[in-house]
Amino acid sequence: MSLLEISSYAAGDWVKPGAGARNIASAVTGATIASAGNDDLDVQAMLDHARKVGGPALRKLTFHDRARMLKALATELGKHKDALYDLSFHTGATQSDHMIDIDGGIGTMFVFASKGRREMPDGHVYLDGDVEQLSRTGSFLGQHICTPLQGVAVHINAFNFPVWGMLEKLAPTLLAGVPAIVKPATATCYVTELAVKIMLDSGILPEGALQLVSGGIGDMLDRLDCQDVVSFTGSANTALKLRNTPAIVENSVRFVAEQDSLNASILGPDAAPGTPEFDLFIKEVSREMTAKAGQKCTAVRRIIAPEAQVQAVIEALSARLAKVVIGDPRLETTRMGALVSGSQKRDVLEKAALIGTEAKRVFGDPENFAVEGADAEQGAFVPPMLFHCEDPDTAVHVHDTEAFGPVSTVMGYRDLDHAIALANRGQGSLVASVITHDPAVARAVALGSGAFHGRLYFNNRDSMKESTGHGSPLPHMVHGGPGRAGGGEELGGVRGVKHYMQRTAIQGSPDILSAIGDKWVPGGTEIAAPAHPFTRKYSELSIGETLHTAPRTVTINDIEHFAHFTGDTFYAHMDDAAAKRNPFFPGRVAHGYLLLSFAAGLFVQPDEGPVLANTGLDGLRFMKPVSAGDSIKVRLTVKKKTPRNEEYGEVRWHVTLTNQDDELVAEYELLTMNAF
Template sequence: MSELLLNHLSGRAQAGTGPGTALHDPVLGTELARVDATGLDLAAGFAFAREQAGPALRALTYAQRGALLAAVGKVLQANRDRYYEISTANSGTVKNDTAVDVDGGIYTLGTYAKLGEGLGERKHLLDGEMVRLGKDPAFQSQHVLLPTRGVALFINAFNFPSWGLWEKAGPALLSGVPVIVKPATATAWLTQRMVQDVVEAGILPPGALSVVCGSSAGLMDQLQPFDVVSFTGSAETAAIIRSHPAVARGSVRVNIEADSINSAVLLPDAGSESLDLFVKEVAREMTQKSGQKCTAIRRAFVPSDLYDAAAQAIAARLAKTTVGNPRNETVRMGALVSRGQLAAVRGGLAELQQHTEVLHDGSQQALVDADPAVACCMAPTLLGARDPDGNPVVHDLEVFGPVATLMPYRDAAHAFALVRRGQGSLVASLYGSDAGALSAAALELADSHGRVHVISPDVAATQTGHGNVMPQSLHGGPGRAGGGEELGGLRALNFYHRRAAVQASTGVLQNLAA
């Protein structure tokens, strides 16, 4: 039997008492490790974080906590090569895709370390200015933000075991809130190893960073009113979390990132250079992380007279994408994370194919250094829907893999209406060369998206990518996307703070700013 990975809870390493669940190499099929949370005293673990780690973190200033994050980043950077190995083995990612997860997580953590330094030697934040409560200016109101006296529980998805941890943990720890992370079982190894390395380095107060690998049973039951929970995953699980008594009756604060049918739109009269940028980005988003990104392009819209040209250009790019074993230097796209995920993607693709035409058939591509009977590899498939108005399935069904659907539109208003049929998404990207048209389109779509990514020829070399989540910008989305918000620079700290109004004399309020 392979190694049983340790949980870290109550300030110490703990093994589960059960046989564990096996983690597998999605390309070779070999067992890598086992995870198990059976027998853990979850109540004691949450209490330890709340009562020991929380006060220790809150005793520090933002600058001091930022320095801790910087030290954590150095530990992660020192072990970076090992994390790459784990990602290749457990997630089946090629090096460029591993970089998005591992290096992206370290970069995000470093960003919050620097923000902490900028906040200085304070232990609370002011929200706005003092406001008079009457004609006499002697008595006023000042809103303040203070760290919540609870625990942050993260229930994370399988696709970003590094970035998914640190984009949440960075703002939480900077805020002074201890973290307990439950990674998705299939790819838990990288999260577990990173937490273990940081805990063993002794940088953070004991219990400030914990990891529970295996079943999530009982975790939500430990939540108390001043705790927070952040979830990334399916809408079905999100509904269960929202209906849990801790949330429904205890008012535990919840952040949800769920399904998202993201879009890319080539604007009318965009020009050939913008068409090329659109084609390149759609193909990249279909293949990066094998399409296993919550921000990946699922629907691509073009003017009707460019439908055939766009289909041919995207298909030509996809045909050049080598798929297979990420250890082979010629491979540009690795595997889906598990046989279960492969089956789910194939099932979703089959359903979409009943309502679309196949513009590029990935099933015809041979795998490189991978046995199709064992490997969870799947080449990209581009579908087309010439009647997007009468085809509700393409706007409702998300296939979480290397699949996208190309659709034509009549005019800009028609395109925007089709995009909004996604019922709220994490991101939409726009392609064109007219600054005025791009600005108008961005504002038209901003109310139904967490982020609008605008790509024009003048930023072709510097734009950060449709699906690349940067810590300086908001990540989240309304409606179907979950209604949550993460990152956005210092905005991320709001989730881990409690806002209150202090009504007092001007002299008292001035002391709050000291």
């Protein structure tokens, strides 16, 4: 192939490599395939372009607009997967590895697009939590809101996932309404560049929403302020240097780090050889050692097994690793490709040698292993290497040295407390897994080790057919970890979006909060409905539009008929003496669900109209019992509107039931789907 010139996309223009460019070698052949970098890149112009052009354009869009944008981007990337696969082979990744990186990244964008539409409003303000009553009568209230930061997100990504690593940060950033400058690791930036070109060429993104630095970022971090975010994935040493950039410290720039992690996998004391859990454990560990040639931040580095099972684990794992075919990742027979570069190979071997001072290598000889279809010396190939540490209590390096490749260490534990202590010796990891069929073991590990890990993954015979694996961060769940893992947090659905937003406490009257949040707050101004609200289309309804019904008297015949008709003959409805002995009731009372049925009868409009379906109710509470002879009336208020598609939207109604003395009897939120 001809030498690739990997460009940056800066302030609306593609900038080819220039002064300071460095060559990039194929992980498979060692031959130079590309060059990237330009010391003359105008980083201030990039920041200005993001802040003055990209940010305002994104913030004009609603959360739903941005979610649809993410879906369109993911769809567009999906059309070009083969081109991304073809280029990614040069990183040493196999076709299976591509499914993790490229398909996984695209899938992550789809999830954030879906969550943006389902869990966020079609507006510009995200309401974080419930309204807080700050005064006696409710005329002064508080609410937390989240709004987009008005700066730029600088994403500094690792070499191992040139597509997923970018998209898992980019999706929540764009959904929040913040522009991004992406800086991939130079070793694999040619794959990221293609993905960025696909997205930019689609015309889906507003100008300035996405820029790319292929190579070094110069003094960009020195120019950041309190509205900016740095999200970093890489080594702990690099994270420490970046985190201590004076501008980041002085301006309280948000810094999210995902770094070194000595992840552990624990074989439960119940998972003896011959059990489904033992076989699952061996399968999971083997996969995590060899996927992406062990170049995963979530890979299993420490294998913690009962002392009585250590030898069985070594034998079973060695036998499985022996079947792994190492070679040119384009070959269908290859199960593990190369490390990303020669320098990474040297680093892994150095770290493995350091681990070897405390543990014996029981499988994998880096001086003698077979490689199919490629030259083991020219390419960055290493075999899976398994070590056994006989004394993990006194060992240091096995708990603090991460060989970022197919290297892992087996160690034995005496009892479950010992296993937990060993797992925690990693001083913070992204994930620890426990393979057990005993819920008590899972609970003990969660309580004893949860504080040291960003994610705890439990698996056994019941869940293994559908589980996603120890090493798979999912966009629905947080990805990050304490201590050595960086103390950061990514993904996690809407939680990840909020990293790029400012949480602000707003205080004021119900009308003020209603206006800011575009959601009617009880106590706010009610708008008299010009017609029955169920006869009005979604587009015609206004927030605060209210219907007050006539009252209806509840009789003893109503209560008894409902009891016998439904079979709910609970004593509080049928036995006056027993009901009076109950501290909550004055005597026989109406069923709560009878009141809900009467309420629906009071406010429903029976004719065919724009209300398509009642999809449920939220937050139902009964405040005061209703006895025979009492009357109830209903207030129905449009609280929130959320479009679902071009045909209909969800209307959230605030419903209150009051008695003849205007005392609150029940309260809930009704959800309907209304035609536009």
